[in-house]
Amino acid sequence: MSSTSADDRLDARLLATIGVVLLGGLLGILNSSMAAVATGTLAGELGASLSTVGWASTGFLLAVTATIPFTTWAVDRFGGRRLWLAGLAVFAVGALAAGLAWDVGSLIAFRTVQGIGAGLLDPLVLILLARAAGPARAGRVMGLMGVVLSLGPVLGPIAGGAVLDSLDWRWMFLLSVPVGLAALVLAVRVLPADPAAEGARPGLDVLGLALLAPGFAAVVLALSQAAERSAFTTWQALLPLVAGAVLLACYTAHARRRRSVPPLIDLRLFGSRGFSASVAIMGLGGLANFAALFVLPLYYQRAHGHGVFAAALLMAPVGLGGAISMPLAGRLSDRVGPRGLATGGAALALAAALAFTRVGTSTAETWPVVVALTLGLGMGLFSAPTMGSLYRSLPGPMVAQGSSVLYMLNQLGAALGVAVVTLILQTSDDPLTGVQGVFWLTAGVLAVILAAVPLLPGRPAAPAAQPAMSGRITR
Numbered sequence: 282m283s284s285t286s287a288d289d290r291l292d293a294r295l296l297a298t299i300g301v302v303l304l305g306g307l308l309g310i311l312n313s314s315m316a317a318v319a320t321g322t323l324a325g326e327l328g329a330s331l332s333t334v335g336w337a338s339t340g341f342l343l344a345v346t347a348t349i350p351f352t353t354w355a356v357d358r359f360g361g362r363r364l365w366l367a368g369l370a371v372f373a374v375g376a377l378a379a380g381l382a383w384d385v386g387s388l389i390a391f392r393t394v395q396g397i398g399a400g401l402l403d404p405l406v407l408i409l410l411a412r413a414a415g416p417a418r419a420g421r422v423m424g425l426m427g428v429v430l431s432l433g434p435v436l437g438p439i440a441g442g443a444v445l446d447s448l449d450w451r452w453m454f455l456l457s458v459p460v461g462l463a464a465l466v467l468a469v470r471v472l473p474a475d476p477a478a479e480g481a482r483p484g485l486d487v488l489g490l491a492l493l494a495p496g497f498a499a500v501v502l503a504l505s506q507a508a509e510r511s512a513f514t515t516w517q518a519l520l521p522l523v524a525g526a527v528l529l530a531c532y533t534a535h536a537r538r539r540r541s542v543p544p545l546i547d548l549r550l551f552g553s554r555g556f557s558a559s560v561a562i563m564g565l566g567g568l569a570n571f572a573a574l575f576v577l578p579l580y581y582q583r584a585h586g587h588g589v590f591a592a593a594l595l596m597a598p599v600g601l602g603g604a605i606s607m608p609l610a611g612r613l614s615d616r617v618g619p620r621g622l623a624t625g626g627a628a629l630a631l632a633a634a635l636a637f638t639r640v641g642t643s644t645a646e647t648w649p650v651v652v653a654l655t656l657g658l659g660m661g662l663f664s665a666p667t668m669g670s671l672y673r674s675l676p677g678p679m680v681a682q683g684s685s686v687l688y689m690l691n692q693l694g695a696a697l698g699v700a701v702v703t704l705i706l707q708t709s710d711d712p713l714t715g716v717q718g719v720f721w722l723t724a725g726v727l728a729v730i731l732a733a734v735p736l737l738p739g740r741p742a743a744p745a746a747q748p749a750m751s752g753r754i755t756r
Contacts, residue, residue, distance in 0.1 A: 294473075298413050299425055301471045305369055305464045306406035307429050308457055309399030312376065313341060314437025315444070315453050316392070322450050329385040336389045339505050341396040346501050346692055347494040348400025350545050353685040354485050355401075360475030361409050364401060366468055372398030373461035380455035395454075407684035409472075411672045424611020424665040431603025431661060434574055435596055442590035489545035492532035497689055499525030504696040511707035513700070546682050550675075556683065558736035559671035560690050562623070565733075566664055567694030569630070569726045572702045573599060573637075573656060576719040580649070583712040584642045598650050602657020603664070611665035619666030619737045626662025627731040633659055634727055637720035641713060663730065670738045 316338050324334045356364055375395030382388035406429075410422045444453050503522035507513045513522075536544035551557050577599065578592035587595065610622050633656035640649055668687070675683045702719050709715030 295413055295422075297471045298473070299410060299422060301464065301467045302365075302406055302409050303426060303429050304460075305365065305402055305468065306426070307433055308369075308372060308461055308464065309345070309402055310429065310433030311437045311440060312395065312454070312457055313338070313345075313399070314434050315441035316341070319441055319445060319450055319453060322445055323385075323388070326450055327382075327385045327388065333385055334388075335509060337385070337392045339502070340389050340393040341399070342505065342692075342696075343498045343502055344393045344396025345400040345403060346689065347498040348397050349404050349685050349689055350490055350493045350497070352401050352404050353545055353681050354490070356405065356408055356681045358485070361405060361412070362468070362472045362475045365405050365409065365472065366465060368398050368401030368405060369461055369465040369468065370398075371395075372402060373458050373465065374398075376454045376457035376461060380451040380453075380458070382451075404681075404684045404688045407668075407688065408681050411680050411684065422611070422669075424608040424614075424669070427607025427611065427661060427665045427668070428604045430664075431607060431657065432600045434571070435593075435600030438578075438593040439590070439597065442593055446590065484542040486542050486545045489532060489535055492528050492535060493545055496525050496528030496532060497693070499528060500693065501696045504693075504700040508696075508700040508703040511703050513704070546686060547679070550679065550682060550686065553675075554736055555670060555738040556675065558733055559667050560683075560687050562667045562730050562733055562737075563664065563671075563687055564690035564694040565726050565730050566660060566667075567691040568698035568701075569634075569723045569730070570599075570660055571695040571698040572719055572723050572726075573634075573653075575699055575702050576706070576716055577649075577653065579706070579712065580640065580716045581646075584640070584644075584716075585646060595646070595650065596653070598654040599657040599660075602654045602659075603661035604657075606658045606661030607665040610662045611669055614666035614669050619670040620734055622666045623663040623734045623737060624731065626659045626664075626666075627727055627734055628659070629662065630656055630659025631724055631727040631731060634720050634724040638717045638724065640716070659727075663734070667737065 320334050320338070323337065324330060327334065352364065359367075372395055375391050375393075375398055378391035379388055379395060382391055406426065410426055413422070441453060444450075444456070499521040503518045503520075503525060506515070506521065507518040510517060512518070533548065536546065536548050574596060577596045578589070581587045581592040581595045582589070606626070610626065614622055633652050636652045637649070637656070640652075671683060671687060672680065701722060705718045705722065706712070706715035709718055
C-alpha cells in the first residue's frame with residue numbers, strides 16, 4: 282500500500298477527530314451565550330429579579346473557570362478520551378436538568394453543573410486537537426478551531442432569540458441534550474483510545490488546585506460584579522478581587538517551591554518568550570473581541586432602532602470574518618510563520634476599530650456591516666497563527682498546562698472586556714458617545730497586540746527538527 286494512501290487515511294481520521302471535538306466544543310460556547318439573551322424572559326417566568334437570574338450565567342462561568350485547572354491534571358491522570366466523554370455526559374445531564382428547573386435556585390444549581398461539564402470540555406478541545414495535529418499542523422488545526430471560537434459567541438444570541446421567539450425558554454437547554462448525546466456517541470466511535478500510561482501517573486497538586494481554581498474564579502466574579510454594578514469600587518467587586526489576588530499570589534509562591542508532586546501550572550512556562558507573547562496576545566484578543574461583540578448590538582438598537590434579534594444578526598459579520606480568515610491564516614502560518622500574518626491581521630483590526638469610532642446615527646448601515654466583517658477578518662488573521670505558534674513552542678507533556686493557561690487568560694480578558702465596556706457606557710454622556718469610547722478602547726488594545734506580535738516565534742522549523750515531545754520549552 283502506498284504512503285500516499287496511508288497519509289490520506291491519516292488525514293481522514295484527523296478530520297473526523299477534529300469534527301467530533303469541535304462539535305462538543307461548540308456546545309459550551311453556544312449554551313453560554315444563548316442564556317445571556319434570556320435573562321429578562323427567565324426573570325418573568327421564574328418570578329425572580331434580573332440580578333438573581335443573572336447568577337444562572339455567572340454560576341456557569343465560575344464553574345467553567347474553577348474546573349479548568351483540575352482538567353489540566355486530570356487529562357494526564359485519566360486520559361483525554363475518558364475525560365472528554367465524562368465532560369459531555371456531565372454537560373448533557375446539566376442541560377437536561379436546567380431545562381426541567383422548577384425555580385431560579387434549581388436553575389442556577391443545574392447551570393453550575395453544566396459549567397463543570399464545559400470546564401472539562403473547553404480546554405480539552407485545545408489539548409486533543411493539539412495532540413492530534415502535532416506541531417507541523419498546529420496552525421491549520423487551530424484555524425479550524427477558530428471557526429467555532431468566532432461563530433459561537435455570535436450564533437448563540439441568534440439561536441437564543443430564535444428559540445425564545447417560537448418556543449418555551451426550557452428548549453434553550455433541552456435542545457443541547459440530543460446534540461450532546463450525538464457528540465458522545467460520535468466521540469466513542471471516532472476518538473482514539475488513550476495511550477497506555479508510561480511510568481507513575483502524576484499526583485494531584487491539591488494545595489495548588491485549592492489556590493488556583495478559586496483564585497481565578499474570584500477574579501472573574503469580581504469583574505462580573507463590576508460589570509453588573511457599573512463600578513469597580515463597590516465591595517461586591519473589590520472583595521472577590523482582593524481574595525483572588527491573594528490566592529493567586531499564594532499559588533505563585535507555592536508553585537516556585539520544589540516538591541515531589543509537580544505544580545498544577547508550571548510557572549517556567551512563562552520563561553518562554555514565545556509562550557508568554559502568545560497567551561498575552563490571546564488574552565488581549567479576548568478583551569477586544571468581547572468588547573466589540575458586547576457593544577455592537579447596543580449601537581444597532583440605539584442608533585438604528587433595531588430589536589434584539591435583528592441587532593444580533595447584524596453582529597454576525599464579526600464572527601463570519603473570523604470564520605473566513607482563521608482557517609486560511611492557520612494553514613499559511615504552518616509554512617511562513619505567525620509574525621507576518623499576525624502583524625497584518627492586528628493592523629487590519631486596528632483600522633476597523635478606528636473606523637468604528639466615527640460611526641453615528643446618520644451612518645448608513647452598510648458601512649458598519651463592512652467594518653464589522655473587516656474587524657473579524659483582522660482578528661482571525663492574528664488569532665489562528667498565535668494559537669498555532671503557542672503549541673509549536675511547547676513540548677508535548679506541557680500542552681495540557683499551556684492550553685489551560687491560554688483558556689483561563691482568554692476568559693479573564695473577556696470578563697475584563699465586558700466590565701470595562703459596561704463602565705464606559707454607564708459613564709458616557711449618551712449611548713453613541715459610549716459606543717465610540719468602547720471602540721477607542723478596542724483600538725488601544727489592538728495597538729498593544731500589534732506591538733507584541735514581533736515577540737512571537739519566527740518561521741517554523743522543518744518537521745524533522747520540531748521539538749514536539751522534548752522536555753524543553755522553546756523560546
